[in-house]
Amino acid sequence: MYSKHEDDPNLCTAEKLIRYGIAKQIHRYSEIPDCSIVLNPLANKYLKSSDRIYIEKCGIVAIDVSWKRGLKILRKIRKGNHRILPILIAANNINYGKPFKLSTAEALIAALLTTGFHEEAMKIASLFKWGQQFIELNKNRIERYMLAQSDEELEQIQRELFSISISQNIKIIDLLHKYVVET
Template sequence: MVKVMVYHIGGDNPRANTALKLVRSGLAEAVRTIPRGVLVLDPYAKLPVSRSDATIVSSNGILVVDASWRRLRLPRKGLKRRLPLLLAANPVNFGRPFILSSAEALAASLYIAGFRDEARRVLSVFKWGPAFFMVNAKLLSAYEGRDAYGVISVECRLLREVVGVEMGDCGPESLTSLYKNIVSRYIDEGK
């Protein structure tokens, strides 16, 4: 079984906090320091999580930094990966791209890296958990089994064809810049 970890910073509603619910349910471990070699989910990382990360996740685990988007301070340790384009299924941000709960981020990363059962287990404690996989079925299927640059290629195609975003040179840097702008807008809106 994959080691799932939560580095809790706080700043949001503890009763609605999905990462803390995972810890209370025994599906994740709260950590005070970032373990060496762990895969850290970082919304500003250049490379997305991919099947190529399976060995790291299997041997060292995966960690989500649990904090309000407004107070997100990321640790310097760990192998950093971001999520590719996905939609939230949680009641707070349903249907919004990129703004996933901590539990959704963990589940998506596990799924893309090839740990489907663990991904489903992570979201099993939420009523809306199955909806995440239904809403993102095509996206997860498109990303699954690809390396980081394969995931980026799929993201670029989806942004052009589905979302209508035209990007001249669609690559790691341009996607990271686009996602930073989207997250900044959500923060400015108070989400």
């Protein structure tokens, strides 16, 4: 967990995961393992089930920064295999029902489920009142995303799940990047 400690530590899901010993604090970019999966909303590739091999070998890194203030940090990190999550719906108290606005814990739960680490995802979910609801709310989406073998397939699945009928020339990943930068 790379955290800039921008949130109230009592409300921050990343801080809670560190306190419970589920996540290890990373203090410098250089501590990010080269072969790890780095969850980054500015990444150019989606997280897929085939990324499991990287997580088994080197782990998964969540970057806990404010999207508004942390864009420079998200762009600066070079280590690891950067991946973006496909569209999911938040269940946390602050952003309930909103797409894209996942807490750090929700992002980790989704990443772990997508890559087949069900037990680890359930352990994290159990720490939060909304944890199980997040899983239920996104269960069908995550199951569909797990089947995708390519970024193109993930793009198509998202178009179907969310009835997105934008031009085929515009990629959903580009819309996700635009959303991160503008919010």
